[in-house]
Amino acid sequence: MRATLSEPLEHPAKAVRCTACQHYCTIREGQSGVCGVRLNKQGELHLLVYGKASAVNIDPIEKKPLFHFLPGSKIFSIGTVGCNFSCSFCQNWDLSQAAKEVKLRMLRGRQEQREGEHDSRASKQEHPTTSIRDMAAEIGKFGIELAPQRIVELCLEQHIPSIAYTYNEPAIFAEYAHDTAKLAKQHGIRNVFVSNGYESHELLDHIGPYLDAMNIDLKGSDQFYQQLCHARQAPVLKTIHDAHARGIWIEVTTLVIPGKNTGDLAAIARHIASVSRDIPWHVTAFRPDYKLLDAPATTQEELLDAYATGKRAGLRFVYVGNIIDTKHSSTLCPACAKMLVERAGHAVKVTDGQDSTLLRKGVCSCGEKIPGVWQ
Numbered sequence: 001m002r003a004t005l006s007e008p009l010e011h012p013a014k015a016v017r018c019t020a021c022q023h024y025c026t027i028r029e030g031q032s033g034v035c036g037v038r039l040n041k042q043g044e045l046h047l048l049v050y051g052k053a054s055a056v057n058i059d060p061i062e063k064k065p066l067f068h069f070l071p072g073s074k075i076f077s078i079g080t081v082g083c084n085f086s087c088s089f090c091q092n093w094d095l096s097q098a099a100k101e102v103k104l105r106m107l108r109g110r111q112e113q114r115e116g117e118h119d120s121r122a123s124k125q126e127h128p129t130t131s132i133r134d135m136a137a138e139i140g141k142f143g144i145e146l147a148p149q150r151i152v153e154l155c156l157e158q159h160i161p162s163i164a165y166t167y168n169e170p171a172i173f174a175e176y177a178h179d180t181a182k183l184a185k186q187h188g189i190r191n192v193f194v195s196n197g198y199e200s201h202e203l204l205d206h207i208g209p210y211l212d213a214m215n216i217d218l219k220g221s222d223q224f225y226q227q228l229c230h231a232r233q234a235p236v237l238k239t240i241h242d243a244h245a246r247g248i249w250i251e252v253t254t255l256v257i258p259g260k261n262t263g264d265l266a267a268i269a270r271h272i273a274s275v276s277r278d279i280p281w282h283v284t285a286f287r288p289d290y291k292l293l294d295a296p297a298t299t300q301e302e303l304l305d306a307y308a309t310g311k312r313a314g315l316r317f318v319y320v321g322n323i324i325d326t327k328h329s330s331t332l333c334p335a336c337a338k339m340l341v342e343r344a345g346h347a348v349k350v351t352d353g354q355d356s357t358l359l360r361k362g363v364c365s366c367g368e369k370i371p372g373v374w375q
């Protein structure tokens, strides 16, 4: 499938620039970008995972996590393979890093082939074509065929009110997400990105009109991003600001990794509060995974410290996650402290009665407006 979020470059010949995320990769013919799923075939960028869902589930919306968006509802969740980050602590690394593994294998194979050849001219001309075909075929093996039309049909059949583009970074499968989201919107189904926040402004322009909510990770300081994710912090801050300014409902998540980003939490909370004190902040517990096996799991005490940090920064809604703690994961009215949504794990109860003013009007019974999308 041709990737529309791209533009041709004059040099080198047949190179393109991908405009889906803030890496803005320059991609030569026969090569793919950092994410491994956007491939330049003869001067045109192609999305190798269009219509190929590698993870499909119907999840509680609280699992995204989104706490101020249709509480207690189900969300149809899809993801592909590939990612534009390489986080050493990734909890979905089997999906996110799969395309890079294929790419590395292909590059190693190409290198070995080159080293073994002496008659260069004819054989070198064959390499790009062979590699492109092999790589497209390899990446295409991941996942099941799931067209945008079918995703929307499934939601309608099962009365599921929203779709999450999640598990891996949705910016890299932008065109697949866009076509699904546009169709979903026509049928009254909401769309949610669960994202690392590296969307380009071109992508936000393209898909923004169909996006209702985003949960964006804000992982740590710029140094943290460089050392553990091979990315930078500034583009993420920009996306949080820009998406919020576009009227997309935003919640932010920080995985609290002891000794790695605990010193960054106050600055993270202050940044969120500078965009809006109404943005919910989820501080979630880390468990050793993938390549980051030497950092300890987050304790409840460390999570509660993070919670207190968010409150001190002026955030009105801070939630702990990946542990069961009803007190610090429920929604209370910031004005009168009435319990509005009680959460125990993924069990959710809207507690302001059957005739809920929260669900009907987005307000507490005391009249305080509770920010979010409630119906």
Ligand code: SF4
Binding pocket: 018, 019, 020, 021, 022, 023, 024, 025, 032, 033, 034, 035, 036, 038, 083, 084, 171, 172
């Ligand atoms: S989505 Fe991002 S990482 Fe992937 S090719 Fe485009 S600019 Fe590069």
